[in-house]
Amino acid sequence: MERSNKDIRIIARNRKARHDYHIEATVEAGLELRGSEVKSLREGKINLSDSYALVENGQVFLRNLHISPYKMAAEPLDPIRTRRLLLHKREIRKLAVRTLQRGMTLVPLSIYFKGPYAKVELGLGFGRKKHDKRQRIAQAEADKKMRRAVQRDLKR
Helix, strand or coil: CCCCHHHEEEEEECHHHHHHEEEEEEEEEEECCCHHHHHHHHCCCEECCCCEEEEECCEEEEECCEECCCCCCCCCCCCCCCEEEECCHHHHHHHHHHHHHCCCEEEEEEEEEECCEEEEEEEEEEECCHHHHHHHHHHHHHHHHHHHHHHHHHHC
16 A cells, blocks of 8 residues: 555754755665654654764664653653664665765755654765855855746746
């Protein structure tokens, strides 16, 4: 049974990631969580801004993901503990090769619920230099001006 897009509920996006990194590919991974963390996610108490993923010993781990403790939890968990990502072995091998040999970085782009499961969208890419960021912003502004000019000409 296939799920439709309406079953996807986005909890958090890392808008800064696409600005700081040139993303070449994306991967969807499951997120291993404890019960109270799922409840905090459902409330939207999450911060992805400084988080990143690493491949270690044949597994992928998400670091610096801040999930605020659920206030009704029996025992509070560490909000920035390392969490394991759930991927197939061949996907992990591909990610390991690309991150080690080519120097790419794994950055979480968004966290969402797909049906009852928490998922993370990982971006695989290179970090941008300061001049690349400035150039990209200048290009975006030039594109906006062009679109506005075309719209203005069409209205006349």
